[in-house]
């Protein structure tokens with residue numbers, strides 16, 4: 001695993017009630033299901049307050065043969081992210 005910066009999960013996944021987001025992720029959210037399964041979401045500061053709703057939305061998509069799976073808990077880890085103040089030779093991929 002590289003330590004490359006994560007981007008808010010809303011950059012990839014589409015959610016009905018949320019616009020796309022390309023902010024750097026500031027939190028890693030671990031969602032634990034009633035079945036014991038877990039998955040991770042990465043969220044920026046502003047989407048952090050929606051973590052539960054977003055986890056539930058993702059859960060609905062990820063259930064395969066697990067109709068009883070429910071979101072049991074979520075936990076947060078703040079990512080220690082030194083924002084690249086002056087990248088030396090790496091050009092940004094975003095135009």
Ligand SMILES: [Zn+2]
Pocket residue numbers: 008009010021022023043044045046047
């Ligand atoms: Zn975001």
